[in-house]
Amino acid sequence: MTQVKKNAQTFSRRHALKATAAALLTTMAGAPMLVCAQTANGATPQRKVLVVYFSKTGNTRAIAQEIHRAVGGDIFEVRTVQAYPEAYRATVDIARKEQDENARPALATDMDSIAQYDTIFIGYPNWWGTLPMALFTFLEGKDFNGKTVVPFCTHEGSGLGRGPNDIKRVCVGATVLDGLAIRGSRASRAQEDVTDWLKALKLI
Numbered sequence: 505m506t507q508v509k510k511n512a513q514t515f516s517r518r519h520a521l522k523a524t525a526a527a528l529l530t531t532m533a534g535a536p537m538l539v540c541a542q543t544a545n546g547a548t549p550q551r552k553v554l555v556v557y558f559s560k561t562g563n564t565r566a567i568a569q570e571i572h573r574a575v576g577g578d579i580f581e582v583r584t585v586q587a588y589p590e591a592y593r594a595t596v597d598i599a600r601k602e603q604d605e606n607a608r609p610a611l612a613t614d615m616d617s618i619a620q621y622d623t624i625f626i627g628y629p630n631w632w633g634t635l636p637m638a639l640f641t642f643l644e645g646k647d648f649n650g651k652t653v654v655p656f657c658t659h660e661g662s663g664l665g666r667g668p669n670d671i672k673r674v675c676v677g678a679t680v681l682d683g684l685a686i687r688g689s690r691a692s693r694a695q696e697d698v699t700d701w702l703k704a705l706k707l708i
């Protein structure tokens with residue numbers, strides 16, 4: 505913003521506004537963005553946000569993208585090396601087996617560190633009452649000490665299930681805020697729910 509302000513001194517007012525808009529758009533399209541939230545005493549803390557999620561059929565991805573639109577920061581999709589079958593029933597069976605065996609499916613996409621973030625949204629489809637095991641692969645071994653973690657999920661009746669408790673157990677040292685559960689069938693029309701929830705948590 506300092507750069508934009510400096511340039512604006514030599515620009516006309518309209519050019520300055522255009523430059524500011526362009527700089528904002530560039531930041532939104534690119535990597536890490538600082539999200540500012542106004543506090544009650546008027547201070548403006550800077551928040552570095554990550555939205556991380558797993559999604560097989562796109563419902564959780566839709567919510568993740570909605571959150572990302574509202575809060576900015578970075579968004580990251582966790583994917584497994586071994587893709588799940590197209591067929592619902594076959595995926596259900598594999599997921600059941602993975603959960604029974606407490607498996608940690610290998611990841612095709614992972615992050616070395618989450619050190620640069622202070623607020624981390626974790627999105628999951630409710631699979632047999634909790635997160636798909638691939639998200640445990642992702643979460644374990646990362647340092648959540650002092651982070652704020654915000655769960656969200658899509659489901660077909662079970663809501664957040666055991667997800668928040670499992671997240672609390674795995675994300676040691678994090679403060680876990682109230683999660684959002686959206687029915688999968690409503691995921692593409694959940695903008696208002698997402699906004700209301702983020703406002704209630706004072707994240708926007």
Ligand SMILES: Cc1cc2nc3c(=O)[nH]c(=O)nc-3n(C[C@H](O)[C@H](O)[C@H](O)COP(=O)(O)O)c2cc1C
Nearest residue numbers: 559560561562563564629632633658660661662688
């Ligand atoms: C393996 C598997 C297990 C599931 N288990 C549950 C469950 O226990 N409770 C529930 O409400 N929905 C369950 N569902 C439905 C999904 O949570 C729901 O369709 C979700 O929106 C899918 O998200 P996605 O499109 O991001 O993959 C399950 C779906 C699958 C594939």
